Amino acid sequence: MARALSIPPDAEELKLSDVEVTLLIHPEHRHLADRHFDAVFHALRSFGYWYGRYPYRTLTVVDPAFGARGAGGMEYPTLITAGANYLSPARRWSPEGVTIHEFGHQYWYGMVATNEPEEAFLDEGFNSYSTGCVLEHAYGPNRDSTDLAPGVAWLGVPLLEIPRRPDPTTRQPPSRGATAQLMDAVWLRPFGPSDDLALNAIRDLPFLNYANEAPIDEETGWRRRYLRAPQADELARRSWEYLDTESYGLNSYARTALMLRTLEGILGPDLMLKTMRGYFQKHRFKHPTVTDFMATVDEITGRKMEPFFRQAIFGSGLLDYSVSDLSSEPRAAPRGLFGAAGARRTETDAGAAKPPDDDANRRNKVLLSRRGDFVWPQDVELRYESGAPARRSWDGVYRWLRYDEPGPKLRSARVDPEGRLALDVNHSNNSRARESRPMAGITWWCRLLQWMQHVVYFYSGVS
Ligand SMILES: [Zn+2]
Numbered sequence: 001m002a003r004a005l006s007i008p009p010d011a012e013e014l015k016l017s018d019v020e021v022t023l024l025i026h027p028e029h030r031h032l033a034d035r036h037f038d039a040v041f042h043a044l045r046s047f048g049y050w051y052g053r054y055p056y057r058t059l060t061v062v063d064p065a066f067g068a069r070g071a072g073g074m075e076y077p078t079l080i081t082a083g084a085n086y087l088s089p090a091r092r093w094s095p096e097g098v099t100i101h102e103f104g105h106q107y108w109y110g111m112v113a114t115n116e117p118e119e120a121f122l123d124e125g126f127n128s129y130s131t132g133c134v135l136e137h138a139y140g141p142n143r144d145s146t147d148l149a150p151g152v153a154w155l156g157v158p159l160l161e162i163p164r165r166p167d168p169t170t171r172q173p174p175s176r177g178a179t180a181q182l183m184d185a186v187w188l189r190p191f192g193p194s195d196d197l198a199l200n201a202i203r204d205l206p207f208l209n210y211a212n213e214a215p216i217d218e219e220t221g222w223r224r225r226y227l228r229a230p231q232a233d234e235l236a237r238r239s240w241e242y243l244d245t246e247s248y249g250l251n252s253y254a255r256t257a258l259m260l261r262t263l264e265g266i267l268g269p270d271l272m273l274k275t276m277r278g279y280f281q282k283h284r285f286k287h288p289t290v291t292d293f294m295a296t297v298d299e300i301t302g303r304k305m306e307p308f309f310r311q312a313i314f315g316s317g318l319l320d321y322s323v324s325d326l327s328s329e330p331r332a333a334p335r336g337l338f339g340a341a342g343a344r345r346t347e348t349d350a351g352a353a354k355p356p357d358d359d360a361n362r363r364n365k366v367l368l369s370r371r372g373d374f375v376w377p378q379d380v381e382l383r384y385e386s387g388a389p390a391r392r393s394w395d396g397v398y399r400w401l402r403y404d405e406p407g408p409k410l411r412s413a414r415v416d417p418e419g420r421l422a423l424d425v426n427h428s429n430n431s432r433a434r435e436s437r438p439m440a441g442i443t444w445w446c447r448l449l450q451w452m453q454h455v456v457y458f459y460s461g462v463s
Helices: 026-051 096-104 121-139 178-188 196-203 218-226 245-267 270-284 290-301 308-312 438-462
Strands: 020-024 058-062 074-075 079-081 142-144 215-217 321-330 336-338 345-347 364-371 378-384 390-394 398-408 410-415 431-433
Touching: 026 121, 026 270, 079 096, 096 121, 096 378, 121 218, 121 245, 121 290, 142 364, 178 218, 215 218, 218 245, 245 270, 245 308, 270 290, 290 308, 321 410, 345 410, 364 378, 364 410, 378 398, 390 398
Parallel strands: 020 058, 058 079
Antiparallel strands: 074 079, 142 215, 321 364, 336 345, 364 398, 378 390, 378 410, 410 431
């Protein structure tokens, strides 16, 4: 789920200082200069308000020469190197992403001077998380991953747009073209929004949908990387002790960002902001370790977060809770012996009256499962055919929990209904509905079939 952290309410009282930003850019990239500046200004402002003022008077951004990409994406105090392609579609967040990321290193490793070889995640991972927050805040929650046909639109309306997951916390509502609304109605609505990785991967294929905007938000991007090898290592290792380069990368960057996004989900955005700010303020120009970070979290939140950190940083168990089964049946009439001595009567199956099919008084059963080894309390939401949804809490400790209770006809159940636990490795098993909706599958099958036809047609033309 994408979230945009807000500027603290007292932000106007936080005085940021002037910074002279110099951009050294190659002539062939001159058209991207404003985008570099914009990105730097967004970063200066967000990092400044969220964590603390950028204390230096200058910042120099270097655009590496063609063929010198290896020199790009580097960070030194007050000097960063970025990187750009000549063709950089406006909504792909490149060069913005790398410019903001390298700026972020002024904070995470520059001022909060952690040990890069021994605790790379404190640097790259914290910076990935912060970069994502700035990108979401400055440019909206989504990043386009394919934009192969920029400008392909009809009267300014995208020819086809995929429904986005509505996000109540988003500052900017997603744009909804007229065509998109029409397509929702006739074709895409039955599927509805999704954050399923496999489906999103298909959705991003340009031949599938001819979409000029295929959004992948920051969290989905991190998840895609983390899920390549979620159990190869524990998150915190010394750089040279990870299984391989890929595991070093996914743990140091994406998994740490997901860990922090999950912590944000648990604490709430405001307390998370306060925590990150406290960590920066307390440890800038020092050399903190992960122990210092964890102590700062406990100190600021007033909570003991050791169970979370033990599993999320020093463990490799998967966080995966699911709704495994769900039913809502008419309640059976009671059977057995009833009444006091003398007036005792026996109700048997044969004699029992058929229970009325009363939708307001059903026997609802929900089976929740913990599929991974990561133990964390779960919020559960039960939705009914009528009436308000109900909330339950589960400590999540034992392997399963079953609710068996009377109530209105149950429609669906969901664990982690707000999607707070970004580390949950399978979001698609988080909910279950009593009635299946085959239209979702049929819609996807039709889209896949259409996509395959296009691919075959395309290659038959080029060969
Ligand atoms: Zn970095």
